[in-house]
Amino acid sequence: MKKSILALALIGAFSGAAFAQSSVTVYGIVDMGVQRDDNGTSANSTKYSMESGAQSGSRLGFKGTEDLGSGLKANFVLEMGILADTGASDQKGLGFGRQAYVGLSGDFGTMNLGRQKSLTYVASESIDPFGVGLAGNMNRLFGTVTRRDNAATYVTPNMSGFSAAGQYGFGEVAGNNAANSVGAVSATYSAGPVFASIVYEKAKDAAGVKATDGEKTLVGGTFDFGMAKAHAAYELLKGGEAATEVKKNVWMIGATVPVGAGAVVADYTRITNSTISNANANQWALGYTYNLSKRTNLYTSYSQTKNDTKAAYNAGGNGLTDKLFNAGIRHAF
Structure with missing residues (x-):
């Protein structure tokens, strides 16, 4: 009997240790809020809605x-x-x-396989004063692809603030391994008040050639002055091949200013088309978040995107202006 009790105790101890390691x-x-979106198409184009996220x-x-x-x-x-x-x-x-x-x-670092965030999106999360959310997030003009299917991602260990990453997304097209594939690399420095990142990404379409806005070079960062944080980013977008290649340039400058239990966020973003004339656009945005607790906050934001005669970013047609307002509550658990 004593041996049985001892054996059970040892099994329990080892089992507990195993569970403790996992x-x-x-x-x-x-996240829920109300939204007013006017895409500029007509006097009756304004839509009021309840929106998630x-x-x-x-x-x-x-x-x-x-x-x-x-x-x-x-x-x-x-x-x-x-x-x-x-x-x-x-x-x-x-x-x-x-x-x-x-x-x-x-x-050695980290190696993950599956559906994951793109490296440009990972960088944008830290650079964007709106945190890639709300009405003014920079990705509304940067055209960032949020996630990649069938992706293998390697991230190096942190080396005195420096780290690097590589990502490859398999296209999974028989007979054409380039089709729908994507490759990306990034380098990041994060220490003290400084965050800086550079990302290069190249995506192919179903035919195995460079997709629309498929080649991206993103450079950006933030600097925390204490009383305010400055944000800046630049991206070069290329799409198509050889003579049909389209080039676009996107700039963003922004700021985060702590105010009481919350913060005011603002940015200005401009995209220019180097290939097509009168196809540029600019966006300005202002927002505010207020923390009710560590896990719950209120938010509101407003942005306006103005397009040239041959551009239709965020709007219902070329040359139109989009106006977006939202307000809501977010709870994390």
């Missing part, structure tokens, strides 16, 4: 890690987007449309 976290965000996409996620010993860990993330206004799945109905990947991490 962890799974359930997390999420519920204006500041941050509403989501439910599961992330976990297992200690494999000798500094090696297995990691996974399964994150689904939710349209909180209707309860439907976001990202065109995908079950885990935000992220779905598994990988290993250790002294």
Whole structure:
């Protein structure tokens, strides 16, 4: 009897140790607000709506890690987007449309496989004063692809503030490995008040040639002065091949100014088309977030995008002006 009790105790101890080496976290965000969007098409073009995820996409996620010993860990993330206004799945109905990947991490860095954020989007999250959300986020003109399917992503360890990453998305087209594929590399420095990043990305279309805006070079960063944070970014966009190549330049400058329990955010973005005349646009935006607690905040923002006669960014047609306002509440858990 004593031996049996001892054996059970040892099994329990080892089992507890094994479970202690693994962890799974359930997390999420519920973001709901009202929105007024006037795309400029007519006097009756204004739409009022209840929108999910204006500041941050509403989501439910599961992330976990297992200690494999000798500094090696297995990691996974399964994150689904939710349209909180209707309860439907976001990202065109995908079950885990935000992220779905598994990988290993250790002294060598991190390697993940699956549906993941693009490297340009990862950089934008840190550079954009609006946090790639709200009415004024810079990606409304930068044209950033948020996520990549079938992606393999490697990130180096942090080396005194410096890190680098590489990403390849498989196109999975039989007989044409270039079709629908994407490759990207980035380098980042983050230490003290400084954040800076450069990303190069090249995506191919279904025919295996450079996609529209498929070649991107993004350079940007922030500097925190304490009383305010400055934001700036530049991106060169190229699409098409040889004589049909289209080139665009995008600039953004912005600021985050802490005010009481919240912050005022603002930016100005301009896109110019180097190939087509009168196809430029500019956007200015102003917003405010107010923290009710560490996990709950209120927000509001307004942006205006004005297009030249041959441009239609964010609007209902060429030469039109889009005006977007939103206000809401976000809770993270």
